[in-house]
Amino acid sequence: MVSQVVVAVFLLCGTLFQPPDVAAFKPLFQGGSLTHREITQLAILRKTAEVCRDIAISQGRDFTLPINNGLTPSAVQKACSTSSASSSALSSLSFYSAITETYLSNAAVDVAFALSEAHHVDNEAFREGRDLITKGVAAVKASVQQGSYISARITLGALCHTLQDFYSHSNWVELGSTAPFSTLIKPELLLNNIADPSTPTCKSCIGPNCADNILPEILLHKKLTSGYFSIFSSKKPAGKCSHGGFADRTSSREPIGGINKDDISSDHGFLHLRAAEMAINATMEVLQDIRLATGDQAFLRLVGLSQTSVLAFVIDTTGSMSDDIEEAKRVSFSIIDSRRGTPEEPSEYILVPFNDPDFGPLTRTDNADIFKERINSLSPFDGGDTPEMCLSGLLLALAGAPPSTDIFVFTDAAAKDSELKSTVQAMIERTKSTVTFLLTNPFSFGKRRDVLQSGSFTSRSIYESEIQLYRDLAHVSGGQTIEVTKDTLSQATAVITDASTSALVTLLQVVRSPAIAENFFFVLDPSLSNVTVYVTGDSPVFTIYSPTGVSQSGSVADGPLGSILTVGNLKRVKLNSDNQTGEWKIRINSIDFYSLIVTGQSSVNFLFNYVEQLEGGIFAPKENRPFIGRNVSLFVSVTGGDSITVTDVLLVEASGSDVVHGTIKSLGATDFLVNIDRIPEWAFVVQLKGQLNDSTRSLPSRFQRQSPTQQQGSRVTITAQPSSTIEPGIPFALNFTLVTNATGGRYTIRARTDRSFNVSFPSSLDTGTEGSAEGTVTLTAPSDTESGTDVTLTIEAEDPGSGDSNYVAVWFTVMTKVTDFSSPVCQVVSIKADCPFECSKASWELSANLTDGNGTGIAGVSLIRGNGSLSLSYVMSADGTNVTVAFYNASCCSQEVELVAVDRVGNVGTCFTSIKSPSTTISPNGSYSVSFSMCVALVGLLVSFLYG
Structure with missing residues (x-):
């Protein structure tokens, strides 16, 4: 799902408190009315x-x-x-x-x-x-x-x-x-x-x-x-x-x-x-x-329109990582250089380095050259003891990247900050991002390591339990944990190229531990291309079957169904593009843990969000884990087509075969309200099945999609009053409520921000006989924090006995107090327009002064209308006011211009001028002079200002 991002939205009041029928346009759904x-x-x-x-x-x-x-x-x-539909899935x-x-x-x-x-x-x-x-x-x-x-x-x-x-x-x-x-x-x-x-x-x-x-x-x-x-x-x-x-x-x-x-x-x-x-x-x-x-x-x-894929790296910079850093550079540069100027060019680049005890800073840019410069500047240096601040770096990337981002973590060490596991998992659930770990062997450094039966080496993650931490987070997110040697890392990074494409969808994802022999089925529809199967594990044996019964063993590198890359614990199968649509099967047998992921490119995808019904039939969003055993609704939107039939929405056990069916109510062509009678005890993914109604085909085609990120319920929920802004240097108190549908008990409380701001909070809360408790988190942004900086606060509650937990994530914007609400002022100084009937043979000019009075000062001037040239100069008036002088020159065929001036806090002023006239006087030389009505308009411009 999304917001996948989802989505960083306010976390709401406690489930036990049912708000009144609020006084407003209805929030989400209301038959016959606009919400x-x-x-x-x-x-x-x-x-x-x-x-x-x-x-x-x-x-x-x-x-x-x-x-x-x-x-x-x-x-x-x-x-x-601006791209054609045939060049890539949109x-x-x-x-x-x-x-x-x-x-x-x-x-x-x-x-x-x-x-x-x-x-x-x-x-x-x-x-x-x-x-x-x-x-x-x-x-x-x-x-x-x-x-x-x-x-x-x-x-x-x-x-x-x-x-x-x-x-x-x-x-x-x-x-x-x-x-x-x-x-x-x-x-x-x-x-x-x-x-x-x-x-x-x-x-x-x-x-x-x-x-x-x-x-x-x-x-x-x-x-x-x-x-x-x-x-x-x-x-x-x-x-x-x-x-x-x-x-x-x-x-x-x-x-x-x-x-x-x-x-x-x-x-x-x-x-x-x-x-x-x-x-x-x-x-x-x-x-x-x-x-x-x-x-x-x-x-x-x-509005999320310009985003294609996002290239996001979290990189260990300790001394043994020089080869890994070079490979990260190679694969990222290859993607950038091969896709620059194409529809597949990444829309954003994320980079977070980590070491010990430092991590960050976060680089987030849409400029590929800046990203190249930042990743080029990385150099390995000794990080002290073996474990590194891996999860801290990952948490920073999760908070900074757009929702549904594929994040790749390069490391050869255990995580020193494993206590962040639940916080990272909460952020994965909230942002619906996918995390893949690339673990390598630091053989050149004499640090403890184990030898696998194959003769290759594990990463510096000395113990299996430390590798399992990475596996758990990868599988919750729908990613992979790929264990390779440094020599073979370059082959494994093919998964980065796969993921860094637009319109990537998940068809199937399963995890099995302990493993058994099992058949899995997935449907390919006509909208799909570049279908890839990933099997990750130490011992899985598999065979793939096409809808017509053609098969290929996982041990055959090039066969009738596709090509198979084997590197470390990963087998990557690229299915042939000419294979038919329909239901495919893959049979897997293993004596150990494995994961299976099937992806492809398609414009058809879906996102979902939890919503809960309040009094009066009103639905409102619910943004953390729903209560186990209670009903909840999903608001599902299908993307990529306006003629789609949804037949099934299922909660599928992530590590098993149990299923909970939803009841579907259509809210329009692509939106659906799905009622789930009960949230199961086990972790699950959301699976959607339906039919594509294509005008070029006589019969509808079956399709299926699956959310890559695992979801789970809880017996406790946390709600917090949202606040959109906090002031730097001033402590902000955020009240939160803990409610449980289990018997009362004491819950461990944790609160963290992604920017290491100062946070104080109670270490535990007792829900008592009422099943609820209240607490306060006090958050302080450093006094030098720049306006517009975002910070994510995650509050978690965990039952120490059962391990059951829930969280609330609140996004804040740090804002210095704004006192300038006045827009910049535009004054037209002169217009020179001596335009002949053949407009292409002459040009006209405009000069204007732009000022911000006692405000914060003009930050920029640009054109919103007009295709002439704009130049700026800066002077000081006799009264000491800073003046931005705008000079505009355009062809007489382009007769309108609108300037936009923005001050340093975002106030906007505009200035519109047109040399069009309802009546003109033709002079002997064939040009025209400005009519009286236009003179009146120009005088008006000198004394009044038009605001955007």
Whole structure:
């Protein structure tokens, strides 16, 4: 699944506490009404399509996709792609995943802040709501500038909830407004014309009809109000509107009724679709502001559109690792150089070195040359004793890499920080990343080692139990532990090349220990290419059978079904491309542990997230392990096609053959709600089966996919109040709740961050007879932490007796307090436009001054419209103000320009100029002079400023 990333989303209130029917657009699903999920997704799709259209136009390419509410992620992904479908499988999984991260964060507000008037703009809390929105926008921009896209999506989703609720909970729509209330995202503008606290705003509804309960004088004078809401008390200021609905006790007091437009059955449900469309447009307005502040490419990374594969290495830099480091360089450089400029070029590069006692820093870049420079700078040096800080480095990579990343760990030593195993496993589950360990033999160093029967050497992991740690983490993630000599490492790194391709999907993954003779089946469908089978273990013997009965033994290097590479404990089978679709079989017999993984390339994949049903039939996201023995629902999205039938969603035992079947409810063409009656005791993977409906084939084709990352349930859960930002140098207290469905007991508590920030927490909590307990983690970011830095805090609870555990992961953005909310100012100084009828024979010029007043200063100026040349210079005015002078020159055929100025905290100002004129005066030399109407417009530009 995803978010796979999944996804770094708020972890919510305790399962034993059932929140009320919250006052908001419904979070995820509501038949016949638009929800926060749909509003957010539609806004992202439309804005993303607009960005891709503008990029295509600037590059002289066609963009024919209609931009409307009928867009799907697959359609936008395809329209935005510059590669042909035949050159590679086109994956929209990262796009789906990023959208899902954002709207799950949005939906989580309804649980984490169910009764907050500011988060829902209830009780006329307009200023408080706007503060949440504007501070959130500033944090998103800072996170994007730091490349912290997970934190940015979490914050974006939360602020959009408040923004969207404004249109449902206020009377903005009833006032006849036709455009979003831009003041909500511009703190420099005055929030005026709000109804006074003592001003009545509503009258009682007549029976069930609340269509005209807002007072005429409020509508006449365009006074802004929102409904009051409480589940505890009916008190509200005299004459004020209520939110309305069953849970709102204020709506039973005069004036009776409400004004919310949360769904079509609400008191003002007749305006629900208008409010929802306004909320979509307002969300697009925020996205446009973020786009202008960060740039098109960063915006596309924020929404997950530009991601293909990610090349991620965690490398041991101790003295014996020189050969391994050189091999990591070789394989990464080979991938970079062979794919540069192609659709298969990695979209991002991750590098984390580790030694002892140091690990890091994290390098995360989309620039291949920077990655090459960083990995070239690695040099081995003595790390002291044998074990190294492997898991610390891996944890840093997991927190920094995008969701669903394949991470490769190079080491020849045991992990000194094995106590991090549960934290790393929790991060693997949360991010759905795959981890493969490449373990080698440091023969040239005289450190203790064991000799295998084959005569090769193990790694410096002296004991089998220390190797098993790596195996456990690899198998939880869907990766492998490959044990080879240093001489054969170059052959084993073929798995890195395999994984560093776009649209990689998992068809089957099993682990067996102890091993038995067993048959495994997997289905190949027409969308698949580059199908590869991996068998890892010391003694497995296997045979592969095609759908027509042709077989090939694992001991045959080149046979009728494919080519087999044998290196160390790995056998890699590349199936021939001309083999038929249908059901395949592989029979494996072994006397020892082994793993089997089948992968391929395909645009068809899926992601899932846990959701739980609250009171009123509302579904909200659940982001940690579900309760064992209880029911839970999965929200499943199938990517890569809009004509797919899902027939089965199964929880399959990861190390056995037990299965739990889900009940499937379709939510549209590609989305499904799957009810699971019980979460099993054992670890499991999610398997999806169905049919591909291809117009080029007369009959549908069977297909299957599987989540690579293992999942498991727990008898304890942790929930924490999310917070999107913390200030550097100031301790932040995060309260969390521990709830168990087992008998009360004492749980060990662990709390860690991926950046080694100072953290204090209770060492244990006793759930007592009530089965619950509360604790506090205090987190402090160093005072010199840069704004936009993200930090992941993981809190774990473990039952020492049974080993049962659960976790909550919370993403924070470190933000220095923002005091500059004023946008840069643009003043057009001069326009020289002497353009003949044959526009290609002349050019025009514009000069403009851009200033930021007493703000943080202009960080950059760019073009968002116009294909001329822009040059900048810098002067100081007579009053000491720093002025950025922009000079623009363009062909007379390109008659419009829009400049974008961004200050150092992300405030955006724009300046638009056009030399088009509704009427022109033709001069004797055949050129035209500017008409009076255009002069008026230019004078206006000199004294007013247009903001993005």
